[in-house]
Amino acid sequence: MSPIIRNQNYLNMISTLHNPYQRLVKLMALWLLLPAGLYAQASKDYLKAADKYFGKADFASAALYYEKYLSGQDKQNVNGGPYVVTAAAAAPVAAPGNKLVATYRLAESYRQLTNIARATPLYAEVAAGDSGMFPLAGFYYAAGERALGNYDAAASAFAAFLQKHSLPHEQQVIAERELVNLQFIKAQMAKDDIALYKIKKLAEGKAGASYAPALLAADTVFFTATWQEGSELHTNRLYQAVFSNGSMAPAAPAAIPGANKHQGTASFSDDRKTLFFTAWNIIKGKKSAALYISRRNGNGWSQPVLLDTLVNRPGYQAQQPFLLPGGRYLLFVSDRPGGIGGLDIWCAELDGSGHAVRVFNAGNTINTAGNEQAPYYHAPGNRLVFASDGRTGMGGYDLYYSKGNIGAWQTPVNFGYPVNSVKDDMYFASLSASADPLEMALLSSDRDAECCLELMALQFVRPAVAEPPVAVIVPDTMVKPAAPVFASQVLEHVYYALNSAELQPVSFIVLDQLADTLMKYPDLVVEIGGHTDNTGSYEFNLLLSQRRADNVVAYLVSKGIDKKRVSAKGYGADKPIAPNTHADGRDNPEGREKNRRTELKILK
Numbered sequence: 001m002s003p004i005i006r007n008q009n010y011l012n013m014i015s016t017l018h019n020p021y022q023r024l025v026k027l028m029a030l031w032l033l034l035p036a037g038l039y040a041q042a043s044k045d046y047l048k049a050a051d052k053y054f055g056k057a058d059f060a061s062a063a064l065y066y067e068k069y070l071s072g073q074d075k076q077n078v079n080g081g082p083y084v085v086t087a088a089a090a091a092p093v094a095a096p097g098n099k100l101v102a103t104y105r106l107a108e109s110y111r112q113l114t115n116i117a118r119a120t121p122l123y124a125e126v127a128a129g130d131s132g133m134f135p136l137a138g139f140y141y142a143a144g145e146r147a148l149g150n151y152d153a154a155a156s157a158f159a160a161f162l163q164k165h166s167l168p169h170e171q172q173v174i175a176e177r178e179l180v181n182l183q184f185i186k187a188q189m190a191k192d193d194i195a196l197y198k199i200k201k202l203a204e205g206k207a208g209a210s211y212a213p214a215l216l217a218a219d220t221v222f223f224t225a226t227w228q229e230g231s232e233l234h235t236n237r238l239y240q241a242v243f244s245n246g247s248m249a250p251a252a253p254a255a256i257p258g259a260n261k262h263q264g265t266a267s268f269s270d271d272r273k274t275l276f277f278t279a280w281n282i283i284k285g286k287k288s289a290a291l292y293i294s295r296r297n298g299n300g301w302s303q304p305v306l307l308d309t310l311v312n313r314p315g316y317q318a319q320q321p322f323l324l325p326g327g328r329y330l331l332f333v334s335d336r337p338g339g340i341g342g343l344d345i346w347c348a349e350l351d352g353s354g355h356a357v358r359v360f361n362a363g364n365t366i367n368t369a370g371n372e373q374a375p376y377y378h379a380p381g382n383r384l385v386f387a388s389d390g391r392t393g394m395g396g397y398d399l400y401y402s403k404g405n406i407g408a409w410q411t412p413v414n415f416g417y418p419v420n421s422v423k424d425d426m427y428f429a430s431l432s433a434s435a436d437p438l439e440m441a442l443l444s445s446d447r448d449a450e451c452c453l454e455l456m457a458l459q460f461v462r463p464a465v466a467e468p469p470v471a472v473i474v475p476d477t478m479v480k481p482a483a484p485v486f487a488s489q490v491l492e493h494v495y496y497a498l499n500s501a502e503l504q505p506v507s508f509i510v511l512d513q514l515a516d517t518l519m520k521y522p523d524l525v526v527e528i529g530g531h532t533d534n535t536g537s538y539e540f541n542l543l544l545s546q547r548r549a550d551n552v553v554a555y556l557v558s559k560g561i562d563k564k565r566v567s568a569k570g571y572g573a574d575k576p577i578a579p580n581t582h583a584d585g586r587d588n589p590e591g592r593e594k595n596r597r598t599e600l601k602i603l604k
Contacts, residue, residue, distance in 0.1 A: 046072070047102060057285035059109040066106035070099065100126060104134045111140060114424070114446055120144030135165050139175060146182065146395050147422050155182050159589035170369065177392060180495065183593075185394050187493040188417035191509075196463065197418045197438075201448070202248040202455045209452035210239075211444035212320075212374070213429040214266040219244050221429075221442065222254060223455055224264035229253060236262035238277065243431075246440070246457050255300035258292075265320045265374075265427075269327050274354065275301055276321040276330065289319040291332060293354060310356045311348050322375045329406050330356070331375040331384075340367040341390055345375050347406060365409045366402060373397070374427045381435035384409060387426040392495075396424040399443065419458065421447035436460070488601040494552065501547035503555065511552065514600070515559035518566075527567045528552045529599040533592040534573040534580050546570025552598060567603075 050065035107122035123141035126134050142157030158178050167175065203210045208226035216222055221243040224236055241251035256263060261279040268275055273296040280289035290312040292304035312318045316336040323330050330348040339346075344367040348356040366372060370390020377384050382404060387397040391412065398420040400412040414420065419438065425445045432439035438460040444453040491514070494507045503511075518524055530545030530552075549568035557563045573580075578591035 050102065050105070054105050054109065055285070057112075057282075059112040063106055063109035063113065066102050066109065069102055070106065100129060100133065104137060107137070107140065111144075114449070114451055116144050116147045116423070117450070120148060138164065143178065143395065146178070146185075149422060151182050151185060155179060155589065155593075158182075159587070163587055174370075178395070180392050181395050183493075183495055184392050184414075185417075185422060187495070187509075188394060188420075190493070191417065194418055196461050198246075198459045198461060199418060199456055200246070202243075202442075202457055203251075209236075210455040211453040212265040212427040213442035213444070213455060214268065215429055215431065216240065216268055216272055218431070221248065222266040222268075223251075223442075224266075225251070225455075226452070236264045238263045238266055243442075243457075246459060248455075248457075256294060257301070257303050267322045267330075269323055270325060272296070274323075274327075276323055277304070278319040278321065279304065280319070287317065289317045291318045291321050308356065310359055317343075320374050322377060324377050324406070325379045327354070331362070331377070333373050333375070340364050341369045341371055343371040343373055345372045345386060363407075363409065366412065371397075376428045376430075378430045378432070378437040380433055381437055383437060385428045385430075385437065386412075387424075387428075388412070394420045394425075395422045397426050399425050399428055401437070419443070421445055423447045424453065426453065488599065491552075491598045491600050494598045496548055496551075499544070501544060501551050503551055508555070511555050512559065515556050515561055518556065518561050522565075523604075525565050525603040527569055527601040527603055528556075529601055530568070530570045531575060531595060531597045531599065532573050533576070533595040535592070538572060542570055542572035544570070545572050548598065 046065050046069040050062050050069055053059075053062035053065065103122055104126045107119045107126060110116075110119035110122065120141060123137045123144060126137040127141050138157065138161035142154050142161055145151075145157055146154035158175060162172070162175050203225070206225070206227055208228070210223055210225040210227075212224045214222045219242055220240060222238055222240050225239050226236055227239075229235075229237065238254040238256055239251040240254045242249040254266075256275075256277070258279055261281055264278050264280075266275055266277045275294045275296075277292055277294070278289055279292050280287055282288070291307045293307060294301040294304045296302075306312060307318075311330075311332065313334070313336045316334055318332055318334050318336075320333040321330055322332070328350055330350055332346055332348065333343050334346050335343050336346070339361060345362040346359055347362055348359045351357050361367065362372075362375075366384070366386065368388060368390030370388060372386055372388045372390065374387045375384060376386070378401075383401045384404070385399060385401045387399055389397050391398070391400065391414065393400075393414050394417060399415050401415065402409045402412040404410050415438075419425065423446045425443060425447070427444040428437075428441060429443075430437035430439075430441045432441065438458065441458045443456055443458060445456055446453050448454070491510055493510045494503070496503060496507075518526070528549045530547075530549035532541040532545050534541070536544075546568065547570070549570050553563070553566045553568040556566050573595070576591075576595045577597070578594040579588055580592050580595060582588050
């Protein structure tokens, strides 16, 4: 798993903790009462406590004490406190008195809490003063700016990060993909159908996470939440509620035994009498998750039974089940050996009683070197929907779909904005009976949250179909409008895979529009020109630009355009429209971006 991309696994434990705001008030009061002579000792105690909680992956408590320690160093006040915590692997204890370490760990704590607004300026502070101790601070600062919607600042920060550090290949690819993501974001934000999507939160006023919807019936939804129940704080529990007309009634905990474990991500058999779900504990900062099965028992469910070791491989995580229609295949997520990335989507073939007979990886069409999670299958449209952080997208986890069936998946497609956002978007379920899963769907996103995923309803409202126009007969003497004048231009929003001629799916929007124009005006003859910046060898750039232009032409021909009307020409780096470097020799990322382009030239 890449050390750059955090495994944002919302099936991780939301740790039990005291109210951080209440604790903060008490700590502030104690601080004001301290005699001056005890200042140094108190400061050490706060740092010691912070390091202890950080090592336990209790990031909410760690952030509270790092804030107190640093506020004492800077003579500044602390405002507020963190809210919900996501556990991760334990980390070594910081050296006492090291302000840079404390600042970095405070940023890490807020990032684990998905409080990006607080984490980002702290990463910027560490990156500015870092002598090499924390090279990833620059990456997380750039990713934070992207998540906060500051796209130009994010692009500059990613470019600076790549220029400053000599990175392993895997990390280099991830950072470069973030630059491609920023281009994808700009294209998505410019779409003209955004207003057709209606999105709203379903659990307003509830403190805590809510995610992973699953349909028990057409009007009953199961989901996971960390809402307080009695004396238990922030424990993952399965809930159920009535869902109707795009709104959710007040929810209640599902009657599933096993209160000593966290529960989440339900999936049901076709007859709704069998339930698969995840249960887990966290011991010393390490999560142990496994899949369970339970049977319908009156109004409740039977004692859950652990699936065998063919699915729950000892020492590895098994989570987020989804039972395909027919009950023969169970999709799930695991970090077990034999995978392609960090977390992969796997498939278990089941017998008639629900026991696994074999387990296999979903394959490299679906899985990447990053993480894939939260599988869901929309049967009416034959589409596998899942979340990934290993593909071109809007940043963090995005939702993708792939048409097909087990063993025969097509290339996944990003749903785009506003289904996805610049934060994390995961866990999908559709209520649509048509092939389009977006007619009515549920998903989880932290796009408008400070701390965690929230359950949302999404609906795509198709535009009204206009009445057919009435034919009007006009005299032959009427003046015909002049044909439009076409000019050569850069084709905006045509993107390729990194160092590849493969067209990114977002490019098809622009190319389809171009194909329509060429169909409408059959006398037009055009050239597609490929251009690169001057990174890499002359020969490589010339070949890459030619292959990219060839692929654009091939796509237009596939749309019915006569190949005699479109030609391809690769120019490499020979015709820049902006300087690749500044006058003082510094790199010019903005200029390079302009030079990496596809041009349309009107030949006649």
